Amino acid sequence: MDAPTTLASPPESRGLRWAIDAVRVFAPFAAALLVGAIILWATGRNAIETYRLLAHYSLGDWSAITNTLADATPLMLTGLATAFAFRAGVFNVGVEGSLYLGAFAAAWVGFTFVHVTSIPLIAAALALAAVAGALVALIPALLKVLWSVDEVVTTLMFNFVVIGVTSYLVNGPYLSIGTANSMSPLVANQAELPSLSPPSQMTAGILIAAGTALAFWFVYARTTIGYELRTVGANRRFATASGISFGRAILVAMVVSGLIGGLAGGIQILGVNHRFIDHFSPGYGFTGIAVALLGRNTALGCVLAAIFFGALANGGSTVQLFTNIPLELISVLQGTVMIFAVIQLGRARGGRG
Amino acid sequence: MAVVFGLVSPDEGTIELAGEAIQPNGPHDALARGVGMVQQRFQLLEGLTALENLVLGREPARGPLLDQQAALRRAEELASSLRIRMPWQRPVRLLSVGQRQRLEILRLLYRDASLLILDEPTTVLAPHEVEDLFTVLRRLREQGRTVIFISHKLREVQAIADRVTVMRSGRIVETLDARALDIGRVAELMVGDPRFASLAIDARPADEAAVGGAESGRAGGESLLRLEDVRVRGLVGDVALAGIELEIAPGEIFGVAGVEGNGQRELVETIVGLRRPDSGRVTIAGCNVTRASVRARRAAGLAFISEDRDGEGVNLDGSIRDSLIALRFRRSPLSRFSVLRFAQIRRFVRSLMERFGVRGAGESATVRSLSGGNVQRTVLARELEGAPRVVVAAHPTRGVDVRGIAFVHEQLRAIRDGDGAVLLISEELDELLALSDRLVVLYEGRIVGALSRADFGDRARIGRLIAGAETA
Numbered sequence: 001m002d003a004p005t006t007l008a009s010p011p012e013s014r015g016l017r018w019a020i021d022a023v024r025v026f027a028p029f030a031a032a033l034l035v036g037a038i039i040l041w042a043t044g045r046n047a048i049e050t051y052r053l054l055a056h057y058s059l060g061d062w063s064a065i066t067n068t069l070a071d072a073t074p075l076m077l078t079g080l081a082t083a084f085a086f087r088a089g090v091f092n093v094g095v096e097g098s099l100y101l102g103a104f105a106a107a108w109v110g111f112t113f114v115h116v117t118s119i120p121l122i123a124a125a126l127a128l129a130a131v132a133g134a135l136v137a138l139i140p141a142l143l144k145v146l147w148s149v150d151e152v153v154t155t156l157m158f159n160f161v162v163i164g165v166t167s168y169l170v171n172g173p174y175l176s177i178g179t180a181n182s183m184s185p186l187v188a189n190q191a192e193l194p195s196l197s198p199p200s201q202m203t204a205g206i207l208i209a210a211g212t213a214l215a216f217w218f219v220y221a222r223t224t225i226g227y228e229l230r231t232v233g234a235n236r237r238f239a240t241a242s243g244i245s246f247g248r249a250i251l252v253a254m255v256v257s258g259l260i261g262g263l264a265g266g267i268q269i270l271g272v273n274h275r276f277i278d279h280f281s282p283g284y285g286f287t288g289i290a291v292a293l294l295g296r297n298t299a300l301g302c303v304l305a306a307i308f309f310g311a312l313a314n315g316g317s318t319v320q321l322f323t324n325i326p327l328e329l330i331s332v333l334q335g336t337v338m339i340f341a342v343i344q345l346g347r348a349r350g351g352r353g
Numbered sequence: 354m355a356v357v358f359g360l361v362s363p364d365e366g367t368i369e370l371a372g373e374a375i376q377p378n379g380p381h382d383a384l385a386r387g388v389g390m391v392q393q394r395f396q397l398l399e400g401l402t403a404l405e406n407l408v409l410g411r412e413p414a415r416g417p418l419l420d421q422q423a424a425l426r427r428a429e430e431l432a433s434s435l436r437i438r439m440p441w442q443r444p445v446r447l448l449s450v451g452q453r454q455r456l457e458i459l460r461l462l463y464r465d466a467s468l469l470i471l472d473e474p475t476t477v478l479a480p481h482e483v484e485d486l487f488t489v490l491r492r493l494r495e496q497g498r499t500v501i502f503i504s505h506k507l508r509e510v511q512a513i514a515d516r517v518t519v520m521r522s523g524r525i526v527e528t529l530d531a532r533a534l535d536i537g538r539v540a541e542l543m544v545g546d547p548r549f550a551s552l553a554i555d556a557r558p559a560d561e562a563a564v565g566g567a568e569s570g571r572a573g574g575e576s577l578l579r580l581e582d583v584r585v586r587g588l589v590g591d592v593a594l595a596g597i598e599l600e601i602a603p604g605e606i607f608g609v610a611g612v613e614g615n616g617q618r619e620l621v622e623t624i625v626g627l628r629r630p631d632s633g634r635v636t637i638a639g640c641n642v643t644r645a646s647v648r649a650r651r652a653a654g655l656a657f658i659s660e661d662r663d664g665e666g667v668n669l670d671g672s673i674r675d676s677l678i679a680l681r682f683r684r685s686p687l688s689r690f691s692v693l694r695f696a697q698i699r700r701f702v703r704s705l706m707e708r709f710g711v712r713g714a715g716e717s718a719t720v721r722s723l724s725g726g727n728v729q730r731t732v733l734a735r736e737l738e739g740a741p742r743v744v745v746a747a748h749p750t751r752g753v754d755v756r757g758i759a760f761v762h763e764q765l766r767a768i769r770d771g772d773g774a775v776l777l778i779s780e781e782l783d784e785l786l787a788l789s790d791r792l793v794v795l796y797e798g799r800i801v802g803a804l805s806r807a808d809f810g811d812r813a814r815i816g817r818l819i820a821g822a823e824t825a
Contacts (some may be wrong), residue, residue, distance in 0.1 A: 231671070235671070240666060241659060243651045243680065263752030
């Protein structure tokens, strides 16, 4: 799997390294499909036919593709948000919290400033969503930098605090009058993100997600702050001894991670739900962790992984309408992909020869 | 050696042990055949006691429980056969390096190893501990066991070995009788280049070493590095540094001798900016940097060669490029408006690798794929390319081969000759005596002796200072 590090001269040619990277990226998918096939056969189903249907309903025609991309949009953003922090060695598992506060912030702008025209309103809503998301990440970041409080604990717990706060907001002060469920009023019509291909829910949000991925790549591959972040992520002691500030890197990584997480929430509200609904997320932030892991914390990897999960979600829910294949099997596939992804991550580390 | 111990499988060829061809299938198998190895990084569990580490994997049991008495009896038996004392009930993390090493050796005996391989065992030891180790090794020999002692240090080899085999790049160059060993000849064989024979520091008496460095400490200029009454408390509230005063002038290599653990790491961290002193003042090139960041100190002209090369000196799993640009990436020409410029970076990295002779892999390969000597060249390249004013060099030649040592020394001398200041921390007395213009001895966080080149001849006194037996 990995290039043997004991070779006198490791693979130098760009082509070869690309090929190795490509194998590394696609191997978990292939392995997961294989295991899934075995399970299908074991339960007396035709695996090839199932996969054909799954592929058909997720990527088979334009409408399937747009629905897959619509499902992939929030995952792409939460995946990128998680990966941005992971790459710098900060285990921010609080993207779900950023997503919730960002979502509420966007909804609030959308239903409060109803007389503002479309573009400024959307821009303001998404900007406030991103800031709200960043705020959620800022507190654990400061706790870590100032007092070395473990961020896994604080970010995870903060999710519940934030979700609880938003829940209170739509059950109390911002409860929409005349609705049975706890939800905010609808955002103004002009605040809704336009669908790129009606009737699908693939909105301009997918373009924002793609742009975010591009920016992610640029920052990590081409900028000095990206170099600082990945150096801190790879070897904190080396970074510190070289004069790179650990605290600054942590703050930047967490805040940007939160920004993207908040943006994910805002886009989901303006694009799909059009109002804030209590507990609206089926765990986009947590699936984002899976997306980041599977995508090896790279921009392209996250995009592909998000589309894969989007395809499973979209194809899976359609397949179950027409066949006797339960949705649970799709979850099995998702889980299997994750296991193989993690196996690849913990690749053997050879010593020097 | 990794082949014999079963860590690596040979591509071809056979290994014979006591006349029988073997093919060790992992360390477990090798141990079952009586082959044991003490690796450079100890394989002990820090949280368990010495006794538990000894019997781990082959515990004498009473029912499901560890039979403490039987284990202790056997442990004492083994220790007394080598006349070693071991605090058996103490957790390994509280043991000294020398004790850990002896524990590793006892572990091999516990498993009935008859062939012991020791990989660079003395690099982690203080000078007096080396003597203890040699005593243990001699007793092992008396017990009829075979010891393979791997070392870069010729004087040690001469002191302990019966036969010496010189290896270079995976080949056996020659096997010699140790009794009539000509150290210069061995050094020559090791590097394969007669010009380096005289640079093998262990082979050279100290007083001959005063080549070129005779004009000790071209003082006169403003001092480049000054520490005033620097005090640091250790982790457990003990005193790590107790009022250090030192001053290094331009054009001076300033040696710090002493057994590791007497405040060296704290001294280095305080100067580099990885630790704030509890009181005192650090000045680099006239700037008070006591509270300044690492980055500010580096801007003032500080370079740092870490003793933990793999952990702190480089980014082992990053590219060679990433480790080389760490001090330069913020500035033009390597970046502009915070965007890295790869054409410029490539040019910069290639010229550094060329200038400092980093070989064995391309700039995009991981640092991990380089040999230890080339990793150290990578560190030197990054730290020394910009003509730093003050160089903190902590054990810069540890684990480096003879040719690499000569290169490191050459680079440090070049800094001095360029009117820089070098703080050289080392446990190799020969190295310190060969390079330093002045020398202090650190013992329990204090400077217990300050010597100039005129005093360098009295090795016995320096030894007493290091051992804490005399204060100047």
